[in-house]
Amino acid sequence: MRREIPEVGHSVPRFDAQAKVTGVEKYAIDHYLENLLWAGAKRAGIPHGRIRGIDTSAAAALPGVVAVLTAKHVPGTNRQGIVHKDQPVLADEQVRHRGDPVALVLAENREVLKEAVRLIQVDLEPLPAVFDPEEALQPEAPLLHERGNLLLQATIKKGGGAEALAECDVVVEGEFRVPFQEHAFLETENGVAWQEADGRITLIASTQAPFRDRFEIGHALGLDPASLRVISPYLGGGFGGKDGATVQCLLALAALHAEGRPVKMWWEREESFLAGYKRHAARMIYRLGATADGTLQALHCRLYYDTGAYAHLGGEVMELGMEHAAGPYRVPHTLIEGWCVYTNNPIGGAMRGFGVCQAAFAVERMMDRLAAKLSLDPLALRLKNGLERGDKNGAGVTMVHSTGLMPCLETLRRHPLWTEREAWKQAAGLFKRRGVGLAAVWNAMGYGRGLPDSAIARVELTQEGKIRVFNGVSDMGQGNAAAFMQMAGEILCQEASRLELIQPDTDRTHPSGSSSAGRTTYTYGNALIQACRELKQKLLHRSTLLLMLDEERGLVLLPGRVKHLPTGREVTLEVLGRLFPESDRVCISQFVMPVAQDGLDTGKEFFIGFPHVFFSYAAHLACVEVDELTGKSDVKHYLAVTEGGRVINPQCFEQQVEGAVAQGLGYALSEQLLLRDGEVLNPNFTTYLLPTSMDLPDIAVLAVETIEPTGPFGMKGIGEVGVNASLPAVANAVRDAFGHGPSRSPLTVEHLLALLGEPSRQEVGPETTGKNDSD
Amino acid sequence: MKIRFSLNGSTTQVEVPADRRVVDLIREDLGLTGTKEGCGAGECGACTILVDGESRLSCLMLAAQLQGCSITTIEGLAPPEDGSLHAVQEAFIEHGAVQCGFCTPGMVLAAIDLLKRNPDPDREEIRRGLSGNLCRCTGYVKIVGAVAAAAAPGRNPEAPREKKESL
Numbered sequence: 001m002r003r004e005i006p007e008v009g010h011s012v013p014r015f016d017a018q019a020k021v022t023g024v025e026k027y028a029i030d031h032y033l034e035n036l037l038w039a040g041a042k043r044a045g046i047p048h049g050r051i052r053g054i055d056t057s058a059a060a061a062l063p064g065v066v067a068v069l070t071a072k073h074v075p076g077t078n079r080q081g082i083v084h085k086d087q088p089v090l091a092d093e094q095v096r097h098r099g100d101p102v103a104l105v106l107a108e109n110r111e112v113l114k115e116a117v118r119l120i121q122v123d124l125e126p127l128p129a130v131f132d133p134e135e136a137l138q139p140e141a142p143l144l145h146e147r148g149n150l151l152l153q154a155t156i157k158k159g160g161g162a163e164a165l166a167e168c169d170v171v172v173e174g175e176f177r178v179p180f181q182e183h184a185f186l187e188t189e190n191g192v193a194w195q196e197a198d199g200r201i202t203l204i205a206s207t208q209a210p211f212r213d214r215f216e217i218g219h220a221l222g223l224d225p226a227s228l229r230v231i232s233p234y235l236g237g238g239f240g241g242k243d244g245a246t247v248q249c250l251l252a253l254a255a256l257h258a259e260g261r262p263v264k265m266w267w268e269r270e271e272s273f274l275a276g277y278k279r280h281a282a283r284m285i286y287r288l289g290a291t292a293d294g295t296l297q298a299l300h301c302r303l304y305y306d307t308g309a310y311a312h313l314g315g316e317v318m319e320l321g322m323e324h325a326a327g328p329y330r331v332p333h334t335l336i337e338g339w340c341v342y343t344n345n346p347i348g349g350a351m352r353g354f355g356v357c358q359a360a361f362a363v364e365r366m367m368d369r370l371a372a373k374l375s376l377d378p379l380a381l382r383l384k385n386g387l388e389r390g391d392k393n394g395a396g397v398t399m400v401h402s403t404g405l406m407p408c409l410e411t412l413r414r415h416p417l418w419t420e421r422e423a424w425k426q427a428a429g430l431f432k433r434r435g436v437g438l439a440a441v442w443n444a445m446g447y448g449r450g451l452p453d454s455a456i457a458r459v460e461l462t463q464e465g466k467i468r469v470f471n472g473v474s475d476m477g478q479g480n481a482a483a484f485m486q487m488a489g490e491i492l493c494q495e496a497s498r499l500e501l502i503q504p505d506t507d508r509t510h511p512s513g514s515s516s517a518g519r520t521t522y523t524y525g526n527a528l529i530q531a532c533r534e535l536k537q538k539l540l541h542r543s544t545l546l547l548m549l550d551e552e553r554g555l556v557l558l559p560g561r562v563k564h565l566p567t568g569r570e571v572t573l574e575v576l577g578r579l580f581p582e583s584d585r586v587c588i589s590q591f592v593m594p595v596a597q598d599g600l601d602t603g604k605e606f607f608i609g610f611p612h613v614f615f616s617y618a619a620h621l622a623c624v625e626v627d628e629l630t631g632k633s634d635v636k637h638y639l640a641v642t643e644g645g646r647v648i649n650p651q652c653f654e655q656q657v658e659g660a661v662a663q664g665l666g667y668a669l670s671e672q673l674l675l676r677d678g679e680v681l682n683p684n685f686t687t688y689l690l691p692t693s694m695d696l697p698d699i700a701v702l703a704v705e706t707i708e709p710t711g712p713f714g715m716k717g718i719g720e721v722g723v724n725a726s727l728p729a730v731a732n733a734v735r736d737a738f739g740h741g742p743s744r745s746p747l748t749v750e751h752l753l754a755l756l757g758e759p760s761r762q763e764v765g766p767e768t769t770g771k772n773d774s775d
Numbered sequence: 776m777k778i779r780f781s782l783n784g785s786t787t788q789v790e791v792p793a794d795r796r797v798v799d800l801i802r803e804d805l806g807l808t809g810t811k812e813g814c815g816a817g818e819c820g821a822c823t824i825l826v827d828g829e830s831r832l833s834c835l836m837l838a839a840q841l842q843g844c845s846i847t848t849i850e851g852l853a854p855p856e857d858g859s860l861h862a863v864q865e866a867f868i869e870h871g872a873v874q875c876g877f878c879t880p881g882m883v884l885a886a887i888d889l890l891k892r893n894p895d896p897d898r899e900e901i902r903r904g905l906s907g908n909l910c911r912c913t914g915y916v917k918i919v920g921a922v923a924a925a926a927a928p929g930r931n932p933e934a935p936r937e938k939k940e941s942l
Contacts, residue, residue, distance in 0.1 A: 017868040020876030021883060022860065023809015023849035030808035184911050186813035186821050186877040236811070236877030237911050269814040477875025477912050651871040655913060659874060662914030685818035685909065693902040693915040 005559065006489040006496055008713050011651035014482040015496060016234060016475070027236050028206040029190045033262040036192075037066055039254040040113045040265065042103040042120040043274060044095035047344035047678030048129035048142060051093055054103055055121035062119060064112035067257040069104040074253060076222025080245040082212070083607060084311035086145060087347075089220050089249040095124065096144050097309035097344050098678050099275030106254055106263060131678055133283070133304045133341035144309065144342040151307055152315035154605035156322050156336040158396040164298035164333030168289025172369040176286070176362040177744040178727075179672035180306070181279035183351055184690055185476075187236020188272040189246035193255040194262040201255045202229045206236065208243040208474050209514035210504045220249045221256070228252065232504040238476030239663070240350030241277050243516050244312055273683035277349030278673060280317055280340075281306040284325075284362040288369075294376050296385045298333040299326050299394065303359065305340045305348065312349035314340045316609045320444060321355030323611055324724075326394025327363040328405045328442040329385040334394045344678045350516060352663060353723040356443050361745065364439040364728030368735055378732065379418070382440045382619075383409050395603065397596050397611045402708040402716065404643025408619040409440060411641045411704055417621055418639075424623060425736075431628045433756075434636075435737025438622075439728035442615045443721035445518040446593045450608035453519055453593035456510035457527035459488060459535050461585040465560070465574030467492055467535075468500040469528065472512025473520045475503070478719050479652045480520040484528055486649060487712060491532040493557050498573070510588065518616065518717025521648070523593050525712030530589035538587060539573075542580055546571045594710055614708070616644040616718050620661070620725035624733035631753035635665060635730065639700045644718030645708035654701045657722045661699050664726025666691045672746050780841040782807075783851025793839035798822045800838050801848060809849035809880045813909070820908030823881035824848050830888035849880035852887075863887050866925035867918070874912035882908045886922045895926055 006012040019025040056068040071078055071092035078092060079085040091100045103120050107113035128142040135141055136149040143149060165171055191205030201223070207213055210230035218225035235242060247265045254263040267275065282305050289298040303321055307314030318340040325336045351357075371378040387393055389403045412418055421436040428434040447453040458470035469488050475481040485499050502508055512524050540555045543562040547569050549555070554566045563570040577585060596613035603610045623637040640657050647653045670689040674681040682688040707714035727745055734752065735741025742755060776793045779786065782805070791800055798815075801807050801824070813821035815834050822833040825847035852861040863886050866872070873879050882905065889896065889904035896904060901922045902915070910918060 011871070013868045014871070014873060016876065017871075017873040018860075020873050020879050021864045021867045022853050023807070023880045025876060026808065027811075027877065029811075030802075032803050032806070032808075185875070186811065186819060186909065186911055187875070188813070235875060236813075237875045239911070269816065477877075479874065651917075655871055655874055655917065658914035658916045659912045663911070684816060685814055686816070690909055690911065691914075692906045692909065693919065694906045696914055696916075698898070698919075699914060699916055 004495055005493060006486040008486055008490040008648055011649055012486060014479055014652065015485040015501065016482055025234055027187055028204050028233050029187050029236065029266060031192045031204050033192060035261050037106050037108065037258055037261050037263045038110050038113045039104060039106050039250065039263045040117050041101035041250065042105070042117045042122065044091065044098055044100040044102055044124065046095065046124055046126055047098055048127040049095050049124035050127060051091060051095065051102065052123040052125055056103060058119040059105060059116040062112060062116050064108040065116045066106040066108065068116065068120065069253060069257060070102065074221060076220050078220060080216050080220045080249050081311055082244050082313055083315065085219065087310040089253060097346055099346060100309065101250065104250055104254060106258060129344040129678060131343050131345055131675065133306045133339065133343060136341050136343050137339065144344065149342045151311050151340040151342055152318060152605060154319065154322065154338050154603060156334065156395050157602045158394065159333035161333055161335035162298065162300035165287055165289040165300060168297045169292040170370065170373055171287055171289040172366055172373055174286045174362065174366055174369060175743060176284045176365060178282050178358050178361060179745065180281045180346065180348065181351065181667050181671050182273060182673060182688055183239045183241035183276065185237025185239060185241060188267045188269060189242065189276060190266040191247045191251050192262050192264040193251035195255045195258065195260055197260065200227050200229065201252050202231070203248060203251055204231045204233065205248055206242055207232050207248065208238045208476055208516055210474065210506055211511040212514060213245065213248045214506055216245050217249050217252045221252055229507045232474040234503065235474060235476035238515065239352045240354065240516060242476065243350045243514050244277065246276065270683045273680050273688070274346070277312055277347050279351035279357065280314065280348035280355065282358040284359065286362050286366050288366045290370055294374050294381050294384050296329055296331045299331050300335045301325050303338045305338065305355070306343050306345055307340050307348040308343055308345040310347050312347055314348055315607065317348065317350065317355035319606050319609050321359040323395045323444065324356040324442060325359045325363060327367065328387045328440055328617055330387060330391045331394050336394065345675060346673065346680065352660065352720050353443065354720065357667065357724050360439065360441045360724040361727045361731065365731055365741060368732045368741065379409065379413055379438060386440065395611050396600050397598050397613060401614050401710065402645055402706040404704050404706040405440060405442065405617040407704040408617050408641040408643050411702055412438065412619045412621055412639065415639055417623060417637055428625065433626045433628060433737040435733040435735065436621065436623050437729045437732030437736055438620065439725040439732060440619050441721060441724040442617045443518060443724060444612035445522060445614040445616060445717045446612060447517055447519065448609035448612045449595050453513060453523055454590065455512035455524035455527045456588060456590045457524060457531040458510055458586065458588045459528065459531045461535065461539060461573060461577050462500070463577045465572060465577040466498055466500045467494050468502060470502045470509040472504055472509040473524045474515040476515050478656060480515065480524065482652065483521045483525065483648050487525055487528055488532050491529060492536055493559060495559050498560065518720045519593065521715065522711055522717050523591055526591035527589050529712050530591065531587040534587040534589060538584065539576060542576060542584055543571050546579065614716055616642065616716050616721040618642045618721045618725055620729045622729040622733045624730055624737065626734065626737055626752055628756060631749035631756065633669060633747060633752055635697050638697050640722055641702045641704060642718055642722060643704040643706055645711045645716040646705055646714035647703050648713055648715050653703055653718065656719050657701045658699050660719065660722030661726055662691055662696055664723045665696060665730065668727040668730040668745060668747055670746050670748060776839060778838055778842050780843060781845040783847055791838045793837060795838040796834060797836040797838060797841060798833040801833060807848050807850050811877050811880060813877065820885060821878055821881045823884045823908065825884055825888065828891065830885050849883060861887065863922065863925045866921040870917050870921035870924055872913065872918040872921035878908060878910040882910065882918060886925065890926055898923060
């Protein structure tokens with residue numbers, strides 16, 4: 001471990017890097033315990049059906065099979081779900097998508113497990129199925145859930161709403177579609193669980209929300225949450241897909257039937273595609289109106305989110321999409337309508353960008369259409385309408401915190417990729433078309449109103465004189481744990497080698513919410529800063545006793561010791577650790593994120609999460625070249641300018657932006673779940689195309705540093721905002737290259753060739769009456 | 776069957792079914808969990824190991840294929856006793872190439888294999904050389920930078936370089 005104080009603001013190497021790069025770090029998946037059993041699920045295999053019976057006899061008779069469990073073995077409500085408890089642990093009467101688990105097998109090894117799962121006979125009566133949200137809303141549509149196929153319908157209205165469109169000089173219209181996106185974390189859903197002799201169950205899982213997991217398991221299985229211990233080691237990627245129950249309830253159920261033996265469940269890649277959560281597919285219908293000089297006036301949009309078979313966080317995902325539907329712009333009149341609908345598709349859930357990704361594509365394409373119609377420069381149009389502090393956003397929330405969109409746009413405006421774009425485009429080779437596109441995006445931070453976005457930090461001087469941070473929020477790879485160590489090292493003035501980290505463990509660390517919503521470093525960081533300051537004060541005070549000082553003045557905390565500067569006397573942290581009892585060496589502090597105070601008379605349908613008040617901002621620019629003959633696109637240059645308050649660690653900041661852009665470019669260019677009757681046709685990395693190192697450009701990452709006074713050292717979360725911009729930036733670049741642009745994604749070779757084949761239409765011209773404005 | 780091979784420098788003998796996947800043998804039987812598995816189908820590269828110095832996908836190999844071979848896993852690169860790291864590992868830490876870290880062991884070993892075949896690659900060659908290893912976190916920018924830095928210590932990994940004749 002490196003001997004340096006991890007100063008905040010500096011690119012110190014990540015605290016977790018060494019253990020990861022040497023293979024020492026133990027992820028959930030790396031726990032193979034003695035006497036291990038393996039658990040696996042038999043899945044429905046059809047999109048919709050009624051369970052007439054399950055014959056488990058052949059599987060149960062197989063040597064090496066320990067138990068075969070079905071819904072009748074589930075002791076509690078058999079319902080899981082973060083907000084809506086609508087998802088069975090094991091399907092009871094009905095299966096609602098092909099990945100629904102109907103039986104759970106415990107076996108001595110994976111070979112027996114596989115065979116036993118194959119031997120289970122499920123007698124299913126197929127029911128008519130529905131795969132399109134709007135069809136699912138029809139009265140005659142097959143019903144997935146008793147209370148109907150509509151998970152949530154909601155409306156956000158501001159000013160005069162849609163009627164204000166009639167007053168606009170120009171109105172552009174558009175309809176946009178985006179498919180399901182796979183998280184594709186490399187460590188698939190997994191965990192290991194066992195029951196102790198006293199009945200308590202311990203679970204080591206790849207999870208983003210260990211504290212909430214206890215309540216989900218408790219509710220579903222009828223167990224006391226206090227009898228459950230969930231440990232969350234570093235995750236091999238999460239991106240939202242491990243926020244909520246994947247293996248947790250199944251594993252706890254398995255542990256109840258394993259006679260104290262540990263049980264491991266590890267979804268294979270194909271199973272992860274089949275049963276894991278996805279970014280929601282969406283259809284978005286937009287009308288955007290402005291005055292002749294390009295001042296935005298009114299927006300009406302209708303958003304349909306396909307949440308698949310179960311709610312997961314579908315309603316909240318749609319909520320965020322709606323809240324961001326007007327883009328980071330001043331729009332005085334809005335009517336934003338949303339429908340989040342059940343279908344027999346795979347389950348839509350949380351994913352980085354959380355509903356915003358979809359809406360950002362629509363609104364940023366609309367901005368370019370409007371710019372073309374008004375013959376305005378697309379950047380000028382955004383600069384004219386961008387949100388500033390004191391403005392109200394599209395949901396009517398007053399921007400009272402750091403609002404750095406304009407500096408992002410200004411930075412982009414001065415960048416050579418923008419100023420020299422015409423020359424770059426003209427240098428296109430034979431049969432190549434070049435275009436430059438931009439997108440301005442934002443992303444809310446935190447849970448929003450209705451539930452506390454809270455964290456509790458504990459920091460301790462150990463008996464050995466080390467500083468131990470008890471982290472309550474999972475680190476799925478984004479580096480929040482490393483940020484915490486940097487903050488602790490900074491405040492307590494200690495080298496990284498003196499810092500120790502305890503990862504989330506419901507028995508050892510304190511409830512600090514989920515690793516999600518761009519909140520982890522902000523909320524836990526604020527709690528930790530307070531705890532560290534208190535610990536520093538405590539250590540200085542206790543040192544006065546040992547150094548026989550009549551006041552604390554002149555005492556400083558230095559690496560490994562407390563020193564009295566006037567006399568030069570000092571005491572080491574080892575001595576302080578040994579001499580004082582635990583309560584003298586521990587500080588615990590709590591922080592709750594501030595919320596929006598606007599009295600809004602809209603969005604009443606949202607249970608929780610509406611509205612938000614903190615946002616991070618970004619302006620991205622993509623330089624795209626398309627081969628006219630093959631349709632192959634190449635993102636030649638990419639610029640991402642991001643505002644997230646102050647930067648704690650520039651290298652980690654770049655990591656988050658580069659990674660978000662990579663996922664965004666995958667979403668833009670190649671990634672889509674291909675579905676036929678709810679079946680995933682591309683359930684592997686040969687056919688679901690993730691960007692490889694050959695597919696992505698070097699990404700220019702610039703930070704616009706503002707200060708968010710409520711944030712730890714002035715920061716805000718920036719993990720999500722970047723993913724929202726890539727698709728609209730690339731799509732707008734294609735429009736720039738072709739003269740007309742795409743209304744759906746991804747921009748595959750086939751899609752681009754089809755677009756190229758369409759007669760070039762002008763975006764400038766009289767307003768059309770059709771659903772989709774020409775472009 | 777009985778299989779003898781060299782594992783991270785030590786002679787190892789195991790009694791396993793001949794068709795046991797090497798990734799399971801390494802992770803589950805021998806406890807070296809630094810080797811990861813991301814897809815089980817040879818598509819992601821997380822299970823990369825070095826077999827006689829060349830990168831191989833351990834999820835596609837069967838135990839019997841190890842007979843008489845010399846295997847290096849991520850644990851074998853840096854002997855724990857002296858705390859020193861391989862230059863590629865150092866570069867990954869220094870240049871921020873590690874995020875969730877699940878692709879990292881495979882990526883490091885693939886990079887070592889690449890640098891053995893091409894000690895002075897440009898960024899394009901690095902991108903091509905690592906294209907069999909998926910990373911979902913980084914966008915590859917810092918991984919490419921780390922490998923470039925490991926290839927030529929002291930050189931600015933961000934600096935554009937002349938394309939070579941062979942390209």
